[in-house]
Amino acid sequence: MFDKILIANRGEIACRVIMTARKMGVRTVAVYSDADAQSQHVSLADEAVHIGPSPVAESYLQADRIIQAALDTGAQAIHPGYGFLSENPDFVREVGAAGLTFIGPSASAIDAMGLKDAAKSLMVEAGVPVVPGYQGSNQDPAFLAAEADKIGYPILIKARAGGGGKGMRLVENPADFKSEFEAAQREGQSSFGDPICLIEKYIAQPRHVEIQVFGDQHGNVVHLFERDCSLQRRYQKVIEEAPAPDMPPAVRAAMGQAAVEAAKAIGYVGAGTVEFIADGSDGLKEDGFWFMEMNTRLQVEHPVTEAITGLDLVALQLRVAAGDALPFCQDDLSIDGWAFEARIYAEDVPKGFLPAIGTLNHLAFPAGTTFETGSVRIDSGIRSGDDISPFYDPMIAKVIVHGPDRRTALKMLTAALAQCHVGGATTNIAFLSALSKHTGFQAGNVDTNLIARDLDGLIDATTPVDHIIAAASVLSLGLVPTASGDPWQSLANWRHWSNATYTSRILHDAEVILRKIEPLSDGRFVVHDGDTSRTIGIVHKAGTQYTLDLDGVQSTLDLVVQDRSIFAFQDGRSFAFEIPDPLAGHAEGADGGDNVFAPMPGMVTIVSAKPGQSVTEGDSLFVLEAMKMEHALPAPRDGIVAEVLVQPGMQVVDGDLLLQMEPEDE
Numbered sequence: 001m002f003d004k005i006l007i008a009n010r011g012e013i014a015c016r017v018i019m020t021a022r023k024m025g026v027r028t029v030a031v032y033s034d035a036d037a038q039s040q041h042v043s044l045a046d047e048a049v050h051i052g053p054s055p056v057a058e059s060y061l062q063a064d065r066i067i068q069a070a071l072d073t074g075a076q077a078i079h080p081g082y083g084f085l086s087e088n089p090d091f092v093r094e095v096g097a098a099g100l101t102f103i104g105p106s107a108s109a110i111d112a113m114g115l116k117d118a119a120k121s122l123m124v125e126a127g128v129p130v131v132p133g134y135q136g137s138n139q140d141p142a143f144l145a146a147e148a149d150k151i152g153y154p155i156l157i158k159a160r161a162g163g164g165g166k167g168m169r170l171v172e173n174p175a176d177f178k179s180e181f182e183a184a185q186r187e188g189q190s191s192f193g194d195p196i197c198l199i200e201k202y203i204a205q206p207r208h209v210e211i212q213v214f215g216d217q218h219g220n221v222v223h224l225f226e227r228d229c230s231l232q233r234r235y236q237k238v239i240e241e242a243p244a245p246d247m248p249p250a251v252r253a254a255m256g257q258a259a260v261e262a263a264k265a266i267g268y269v270g271a272g273t274v275e276f277i278a279d280g281s282d283g284l285k286e287d288g289f290w291f292m293e294m295n296t297r298l299q300v301e302h303p304v305t306e307a308i309t310g311l312d313l314v315a316l317q318l319r320v321a322a323g324d325a326l327p328f329c330q331d332d333l334s335i336d337g338w339a340f341e342a343r344i345y346a347e348d349v350p351k352g353f354l355p356a357i358g359t360l361n362h363l364a365f366p367a368g369t370t371f372e373t374g375s376v377r378i379d380s381g382i383r384s385g386d387d388i389s390p391f392y393d394p395m396i397a398k399v400i401v402h403g404p405d406r407r408t409a410l411k412m413l414t415a416a417l418a419q420c421h422v423g424g425a426t427t428n429i430a431f432l433s434a435l436s437k438h439t440g441f442q443a444g445n446v447d448t449n450l451i452a453r454d455l456d457g458l459i460d461a462t463t464p465v466d467h468i469i470a471a472a473s474v475l476s477l478g479l480v481p482t483a484s485g486d487p488w489q490s491l492a493n494w495r496h497w498s499n500a501t502y503t504s505r506i507l508h509d510a511e512v513i514l515r516k517i518e519p520l521s522d523g524r525f526v527v528h529d530g531d532t533s534r535t536i537g538i539v540h541k542a543g544t545q546y547t548l549d550l551d552g553v554q555s556t557l558d559l560v561v562q563d564r565s566i567f568a569f570q571d572g573r574s575f576a577f578e579i580p581d582p583l584a585g586h587a588e589g590a591d592g593g594d595n596v597f598a599p600m601p602g603m604v605t606i607v608s609a610k611p612g613q614s615v616t617e618g619d620s621l622f623v624l625e626a627m628k629m630e631h632a633l634p635a636p637r638d639g640i641v642a643e644v645l646v647q648p649g650m651q652v653v654d655g656d657l658l659l660q661m662e663p664e665d666e
């Protein structure tokens with residue numbers, strides 16, 4: 001076994017590899033870009049080497065610098081993770097030329113599978129069923145259109161160098177062929193530097209079923225069963241599971257055999273995935289699946305396979321790369337239970353799955369294992385306070401659950417997602433949560449169009465419901481003990497203010513939400529919204545958990561108050577509110593005015609203004625402590641202070657008059 005390896009990647013996969021290496025007593029070297037200097041993979045590794053600026057082309061794709069870092073630190077092998085250089089045969093050759101071991105397949109195996117057209121031709125030779133189509137070199141549009149007619153519509157045009165769902169075009173109508181072909185060529189050229197496309201039959205009611213394979217340097221190849229990755233959006237995986245729903249044992253055996261043949265055909269060593277498309281219109285059939293492509297690396301969704309097999313695929317990768325024989329044969333392997341993985345991304349689902357960025361000020365996951373099989377497993381390379389930057393994939397975490405059967409496991413997924421609380425960036429958690437409750441999905445009726453078909457129902461309105469607004473409004477006034485707050489102080493505040501009605505002002509999506517809040521003597525509040533009023537009680541349970549009583553109906557929710565943000569989480573949905581900056585609001589409203597009002601309830605801690613004093617607009621006159629923060633209140637204009645109405649230590653409420661200026665000379 002190696003003494004030390006370098007991980008040529010970042011984020012969750014770098015962390016995941018480091019954790020297994022550590023367990024095996026293998027020392028680790030991380031590499032990092034400017035943006036990642038403080039990131040988790042750097043702190044987890046034994047050593048870390050800076051390899052360049054934030055853009056991937058200047059850091060994580062810099063093969064020479066990465067190899068040099070390995071040589072400088074005495075690492076003997078390089079694990080590429082997924083993405084970046086993981087499927088780059090030139091990198092594999094350079095690693096070898098530097099006298100290092102690449103933890104993955106040979107350059108020639110990657111070459112063989114790198115382009116989808118050549119891979120398909122190779123598979124035809126190996127006797128593996130491929131999707132009917134044309135994968136030759138003739139790129140004449142008229143010729144290809146004629147081939148498409150022969151195949152029969154709908155057809156799919158694929159850039160042969162494509163990946164990650166890019167460079168693919170579905171064509172349903174022959175009239176659209178030419179324009180779609182040209183578009184696919186352009187996308188292939190711009191994203192992968194290669195315009196060549198293949199065309200193939202678009203399989204009706206497609207299911208994406210892939211087989212995990214493993215080869216060693218002694219000619220052994222086994223498969224670790226299948227994963228169903230049919231829940232996709234725009235050809236990208238969203239939730240994966242293992243095994244595949246309603247998989248007949250004979251089809252599993254046939255697919256597994258085909259995948260092993262595919263791997264053997266290219267002398268495959270290490271972890272790989274053979275992706276098949278299956279026709280799911282009438283159940284999975286032995287003659288109803290076709291090779292799409294092979295991913296010559298560890299897959300994002302490998303943990304579901306780890307869950308059902310009990311194996312650590314990264315440990316196996318290291319052992320195989322170090323020359324060990326696979327420690328089992330096909331007959332030793334079996335499936336235990338059911339596993340799901342959901343990919344949590346910083347993205348705005350209602351806005352068309354737009355990647356989001358932000359600082360994850362609040363991050364809480366369900367209790368579970370990390371980078372290790374367990375009933376709930378959270379794989380993440382991000383910690384509370386880290387940024388989701390625009391430079392990299394906006395994945396926040398992978399939530400993996402493992403249960404005794406599909407139904408139980410899916411319920412566990414729903415429950416786990418409800419405990420994933422992310423504040424500071426928009427995420428797809430509510431979407432994943434809705435998906436986990438989709439009746440078709442629950443019944444195992446998966447196909448790659450499920451999400452698109454039911455998108456409207458899966459896109460949760462992000463508009464907060466009444467009781468969430470009520471809770472956030474009360475919280476914004478500092479009237480209930482908060483997770484971060486000192487309950488005694490809040491209680492004291494409440495007593496002091498108990499006879500008043502307050503106006504809360506919070507922002508949601510830049511919209512101002514106003515509520516009148518009337519504390520009751522029993523600790524509950526009446527929240528008035530125009531003519532409607534509801535009585536709510538908020539009781540802090542533990543941590544971020546609260547019990548909410550809404551007109552006598554109880555529910556639990558999680559609330560987090562941080563600086564000027566309030567995050568509310570309930571049943572997989574999350575809402576973010578801002579408490580407007582009292583200074584900004586105040587300066588606007590009082591600009592040039594004669595009075596200074598308290599912009600929010602709080603305690604006056606410092607009074608620097610004195611009657612008769614000459615002040616300049618913006619000078620700090622008071623300091624108000626509210627929401628655990630100090631707020632300086634500025635002079636509204638140049639002039640003379642006439643009267644100061646408060647002293648240090650006084651509690652004030654929103655709108656209290658604090659100071660009056662001498663009238664301005666006209």
Ligand code: ADP
Binds near residue numbers: 083084162236237298
């Ligand atoms: P998986 O089946 O492992 O999810 P994906 O195709 O989604 O495979 O890709 C996994 C990772 O590899 C993602 O981070 C994706 O951005 C990256 N990736 C995939 N194809 C390419 C490519 N051709 N070039 C660069 N990165 C890629």
Ligand code: ADP
Binds near residue numbers: 158201202208275
């Ligand atoms: P990528 O390299 O981007 O992963 P793939 O060839 O694996 O490209 O295809 C991505 C996805 O597109 C598949 O997971 C599947 O959902 C869909 N797809 C690919 N080929 C077909 C096909 N012939 N018929 C129907 N869907 C397909």
Ligand code: MG
Binds near residue numbers: 164275293
């Ligand atoms: Mg694929």
